[in-house]
Amino acid sequence: MERTLVLVKPDGVQRNLIGKVISRFEHAGLKIVALKMLKPSKELAAKNYPDSNEWYTKVGERSIGTFKSMGIDVKKKFGTDEPVQIGKTIKGWLVRFLSSGNVVAMVLEGNNAAAHVRRLVGETDPLKASTGSIRGDFSIDDVILGNTLNRPIVNVVHASGNSQEAVGEIKIWFTEKEMLSYVVDTDKVYYKEW
Ligand code: ADP
Secondary structure (H helix, E strand, O other): OEEEEEEEOHHHHHOOOHHHHHHHHHHHOOEEEEEEEEOOOHHHHHHOOOOOHHHHHHHHHHHHHHHHHOOOOHHHHHOOOOHHHHHHHHHHHHHHHHOOOOEEEEEEEEOOHHHHHHHHHOOOOOOOOOEOEHHHHHOOOOHHHHHHOOOOOOOOEEEOOOHHHHHHHHHHHOOHHHOOOOOOHHHHHHOOOO
């Protein structure tokens, strides 16, 4: 049994998508064990994303790759083609965005919860996200539009990357006391012998 963190980001809240997002997870059989709405401080928003060169590189390279494939000069936009520097700029946008309005934070529990949630959420860039995934169905944003407007991609939800990251992220948003243990009928379907 595993737990993972999901946030409905400010764009999802503004677009009245909270219920639709939660229902995707409920329908799959994941159990909500903690849930709250809050307006994160800049400090809290910053904690949600790693301060590591590995993460900055991943995010920066996403922009570099997309700009390259479109034949657009990434240096003109960011003043550099260094992935880490570009990643740091994007983290600044993310902190500003996530702390700009209310978010809904939740902890979901179930078999392979982190991996199933990532599958249901879809690719980071909605342009690449499969139809049927939350980002594929509920966003028409992409890297170029976001970067052009000096903001992160608005893709409705955040979800922990894997079960290990989930452990750390859950602690950022919830105390142990805020997480509830209870049984639902779905448990009786998945977690028993037939
Ligand atoms: P995910 O949210 O799918 O785990 P990442 O951890 O790589 O993806 O990035 C965190 C968030 O930062 C993304 O959900 C998206 O909002 C934003 N983001 C990532 N890469 C870029 C980029 N190159 N340009 C703009 N925003 C980005």
